[in-house]
Amino acid sequence: MSFEVNYAERVTRLPVYLFVKLENMRNQALSEGRDVINLGVGDPDMPTPSFIVESMRSAVTKTENHCYPSNDGKLVFREAVAKWFRGRFNVELDPKTEIMSLIGSKEGLGHVPFAFINPGDVALVPSPGYPVYSNCTTLAGGEPYIMPLLKENHFLPDLTAIPTEILKRAKLMFLNYPNNPTAAVADKDFFKRVVEFAEINNIIVCHDAAYTEMSFDGYQPPSFMEVEGAKEVGIEFHSLSKTYRMTGWRIGYAVGNPEILKGLFKIKSNIDSGVFSAIQDAAVVALAGGAEEVAEMRRTYEQRRDVFVKGLHGLGWDVELPKATFYVWAKAPGRLPDSEVVEKILAEADIVAAPGSGYGETGEGFVRFALTVPTSRLREAISRLAEITF
Ligand SMILES: *Cc1c(COP(=O)(O)O)cnc(C)c1O
Numbered sequence: 001m002s003f004e005v006n007y008a009e010r011v012t013r014l015p016v017y018l019f020v021k022l023e024n025m026r027n028q029a030l031s032e033g034r035d036v037i038n039l040g041v042g043d044p045d046m047p048t049p050s051f052i053v054e055s056m057r058s059a060v061t062k063t064e065n066h067c068y069p070s071n072d073g074k075l076v077f078r079e080a081v082a083k084w085f086r087g088r089f090n091v092e093l094d095p096k097t098e099i100m101s102l103i104g105s106k107e108g109l110g111h112v113p114f115a116f117i118n119p120g121d122v123a124l125v126p127s128p129g130y131p132v133y134s135n136c137t138t139l140a141g142g143e144p145y146i147m148p149l150l151k152e153n154h155f156l157p158d159l160t161a162i163p164t165e166i167l168k169r170a171k172l173m174f175l176n177y178p179n180n181p182t183a184a185v186a187d188k189d190f191f192k193r194v195v196e197f198a199e200i201n202n203i204i205v206c207h208d209a210a211y212t213e214m215s216f217d218g219y220q221p222p223s224f225m226e227v228e229g230a231k232e233v234g235i236e237f238h239s240l241s242k243t244y245r246m247t248g249w250r251i252g253y254a255v256g257n258p259e260i261l262k263g264l265f266k267i268k269s270n271i272d273s274g275v276f277s278a279i280q281d282a283a284v285v286a287l288a289g290g291a292e293e294v295a296e297m298r299r300t301y302e303q304r305r306d307v308f309v310k311g312l313h314g315l316g317w318d319v320e321l322p323k324a325t326f327y328v329w330a331k332a333p334g335r336l337p338d339s340e341v342v343e344k345i346l347a348e349a350d351i352v353a354a355p356g357s358g359y360g361e362t363g364e365g366f367v368r369f370a371l372t373v374p375t376s377r378l379r380e381a382i383s384r385l386a387e388i389t390f
Contacts, residue, residue: 066277156190173203304371
């Protein structure tokens with residue numbers, strides 16, 4: 001008797017998720033007892049602020065929180081989002097129809113193609129980009145069409161370069177600013193052009209806004225929703241993960257066009273049952289009272305950025321000072337492909353970094369460092385990198 005496990009084609013077609021690979025590399029090095037500096041995965045190294053943890057402690061004892069949550073989020077949570085959005089972006093959102101909770105923004109980004117993509121339809125995805133956009137388009141039976149993000153265009157897609165036959169088949173467009181992995185930012189002029197493009201071609205815009213609060217030098221990244229017409233053509237995905245160091249809690253939300261949100265809701269409500277109500281209560285507390293913690297977070301990453309980027313400049317690396325995100329997107333030094341540069345850095349300096357090509361073909365030749373260790377460790381990383389000949 002032999003039992004065969006046969007995966008569906010969509011599973012075999014899917015690449016190994018980038019961070020699974022990174023995690024394996026890091027674990028291998030750690031198991032060999034090496035002093036690893038992990039600049040690979042974008043996960044904040046500091047714990048969730050204690051006032052949020054404390055609010056969770058009491059929320060979890062409330063019996064009404066023990067039942068199935070409402071599928072699209074408690075009204076108090078959605079009202080807290082509306083209030084925060086008004087304060088931060090001066091945008092009015094109807095909590096009942098224009099805001100929906102997500103089990104982390106990744107969940108919503110991954111499910112949205114299933115609501116709008118028929119077999120053979122196209123989703124426009126940035127490359128390099130967060131792998132979820134293209135992988136979940138493929139899972140939904142669609143075809144990702146790559147919009148290259150090039151340094152000479154400040155890592156913004158060239159909307160005029162997309163062929164007409166692709167535009168006819170395109171149903172969705174994914175964007176993400178401030179951007180992972182390039183750390184690029186977009187201004188409202190770009191968003192205005194996106195709205196116009198979306199209206200002309202009838203393409204739904206999905207803007208991933210995970211990093212709007214992680215910015216430096218006083219710069220305030222805009223929301224796509226700030227631009228006139230954005231709420232008609234698109235939705236925006238927000239996350240509490242990076243802003244409030246709540247990556248493990250799994251809570252985010254989508255805002256924007258109610259009809260688009262309804263499509264996403266229909267998929268979601270057939271698959272999951274919403275966010276644990278106690279976590280939503282804690283998120284309300286975070287949104288209402290987190291301003292000081294967020295300001296402190298910005299100062300911390302700004303210092304780290306300054307130490308690390310200055311260090312890389314001293315070593316002759318070609319890299320820009322990012323205005324936002326906790327990523328440093330550097331041209332891979334020497335002539336080796338970025339994947340080999342990353343392997344070399346791990347082998348010779350015990351530093352984990354992410355290969356640019358892991359975020360799509362256009363990421364080739366770059367290395368992404370996440371500033372997820374204290375400045376002393378970043379200095380140590382720089383002195384280790386100084387010893388390597390590329
Ligand atoms: C971290 C990240 C997310 C995921 O956030 P969650 O809310 O934790 O799911 C989404 N998009 C980008 C670009 C990210 O880097």
